[in-house]
Amino acid sequence: MSSSIKSTALEPTKAELEQLSTAQKLWRLAPVFGLPIFTVILIVLFSVVLPDTFPTMLNLRSILNDKSIIAILSLAAMIPMMAGRIDLTVGYGIVLWHVLAIALQTKMGLSWPMACLIVILLGCVLGLINGFLVELAQIDSFIATLGTGTILYALAQWYTEGRQVIGVLPKGFTELYSSMPLGIPISTFYVAALAIALWAVAEYLPIGRYLYAIGANQRAALLNGIPTRRYVIGSFVASGILGAIAGILLAARLRIGQASVGLEFLLPALVGAFLGSTTIKPGRVNVWGTIMGVAILAIGISGIQQMGGDFYVEPLFNGITLLIAIGLAGYAQRRRGSVTHTRAQQPNSPPPTAA
């Protein structure tokens, strides 16, 4: 019913690696580091072809500046994915949130911190609604969030009536995005802080263990005393809040609110998280994998555009990379699967380390 995302871990264990030859080790580790290696290859390639424009601080800044919002949305989408759910509202929400973040200031006359707070609260409410629909009304997460997302989009259209929301914004608000501490766009620091915090939660806190357990087998999770409903709803709330923050940052960046902007973030954000599930901890969505996924898309697209690629290159590159990465991961998994199976049949043979 709620099987939008299935995952099977591919990460080799130390003990497994010990008994393999170097070539086999590389093959087994390829899924773990394939994407980072490909990223490095792309960087080297573009740096050689475009020595004047690609490997520059300016380009790095522009990539970081451009992609930080997608990175935050990707991380937002990743949280419900840990529990085996998908949240499409990360892309729809940002449309309404960035319009509201501006309108609450220019039309309602609220201070910018107040406007931000209200948007974040609304993001939280959206997450609760999504969580209730998925866990209490038992609607598949894909369908539930497609529904709520479309409604949000309609609200944004209705509110703006197709016009731009403009007005003078306080410096404090626009600096949320435009300041450059240490010469690096501030949004980079947001992404870094968020990634580190989420990584600690996902890998080292019980809540991360529980979310992955729910994603792996919800029935078993329940029978092990994990309050699965609460955690799944919580994962949507976290995703909703991060989506709202991304909306605020988009508003600070564009300084104009319009309902035609934002939806194009949905697919890259999901692609980032899906790509992430093929690397670092292959087989399950994970923080550094997600960051890696967003990074490879950013680097690839930047390079291709500088080489004169057209405007449609971005979605083309996103789509192709996703299919190749997921395809290869699935292939590696099936190959592994056949070997795993025979290993599982040999309980009476001594453990491989002793063999």
Add this chain to the structure above:
Amino acid sequence: MSSANPELLLQIDHVSKRFPGVVALDDVSFDVRRGEVLGLLGENGAGKSTILKIISGAQLPDQGTIYWDGKPVSITSPQTAQSLGIVTIYQEFNLVPTLSVAENIFIGREPLHFGRFVDWKKMRADARAITQRIGLSIDPDAPVSELSVAEQQMVEIARALSIEARLIIMDEPTSALSGAEVDRLVGIVRTLRSQGVSVMFVTHRLEEAMTLCDRVTILRDGKLAANLNRDELAIPTFIEKMVGRAASNLYSRPTTRRQAGAVRLSIRGLKSVVTAEKQRGVVLKGIDLDIRAGEILGIAGLVGAGRTELARAIFGADMKTADRFQIDGEDVTIRSPRDAMRYGIGLVPEDRKLQALFLQLAIRRNFSVASLDRFMRLGVFVDEAKEAAELQRFRTMMNVRMTGPDQLISNLSGGNQQKIVLSRWLSLDPKILIVDEPTRGIDIAAKAEVHEILDTLANRGIAVVVISSELPEVMAVADRIVTMREGRLTGEVAPEEATQEKLMSLMALDDATVKG
């Protein structure tokens, strides 16, 4: 091996199969004759699954030849196997639950009108004819999802017959069936045999192999251990060939009797609450039961008697009402597994894969999922070192064969997986541990180990409840046996007085005295 014998349908001739680091099959030879039931026995890991995969076309042998009708064949795909007339019925059925019985039987081979449109009338009639051939009265239009497991299995057999299978391979066909259903399946297998169809019957249940099979092939550690003829069939022989030693003490009872302690859990008038969501299940109709510290209470009953429902109700997994529900003499309310765990109750559920394991996660995560509170550093982080140390303690205690805490649990055998599930609960120091089908799908050696573990737990003062479909198992481990039928307790028997016949009559007969 002579390939001229016209009696022989399938010959496996010196077949070997290797996987990286493992010889799964080593020079195995045996044959299946026309119209016979061949039993295939062996512990988990003996190579049964590999030989099944080779015969059904899922894998190719590295060495050796397969003869079909006396001619060498290369079974390169399941389609090849099917075109030869080999059909395999796995434990997990290949049925489409939303489609009807008739549609499932003829899936991919629907009878057609004008070569294009499905001829529903003919399909129904054909389906009815085939199901009648195996004595199954079932509505061909019923969706498969509404059938019982046993009926679904019959549909699989009907499908095999509809493609004129000459060899039907059944992989553990009885593991999910109750006593009466097993009898019915045995009847069907005999019917098939009388119609000239050969059956290869893979089973863990030695009694079944004894009653049903004409001959038995036994594998051990990937090698052929024995090809036994009708007159050589005997359960002690099976066990000896399977484990490679005389197993005189299989299911033997410990000689010292335990003294049961105080009543841990006292239940009166426990009833299921039937909700709209859960209408189909078995309903508990008033259960009175006391469970004592330091005893193993065995619960015996046929599938559908309400054993699992009782376990789930006690554990808070299903809604219930009770006149009395006391732990250590105090009234408690348990509404969720979480509540139950707070009061020291643990449940090892019957279906490991579906209800207990997180197959794609590492052993350590499977081990500590219920007891993470005990492995914390600074009150916030999971203390992985402590977790690994505790896991290591259980690994040694239970003799778990694994490479390390980060190995995937799906790479362990059923027995070792079950030991990890037991460790999971033991790391919580439970007062009451309910174990539903403790040894389902695990091999004989591991079974004995699991029984030993349960015994140790009871000796330590834990109230252990063992639910099992295998009467010999209940009789071997329990200090006290209660029987269930249709949601009620129907009797209590001391293990010294218990015989399979006596228990079966309490479990299955209408006129059994209803207790309380």
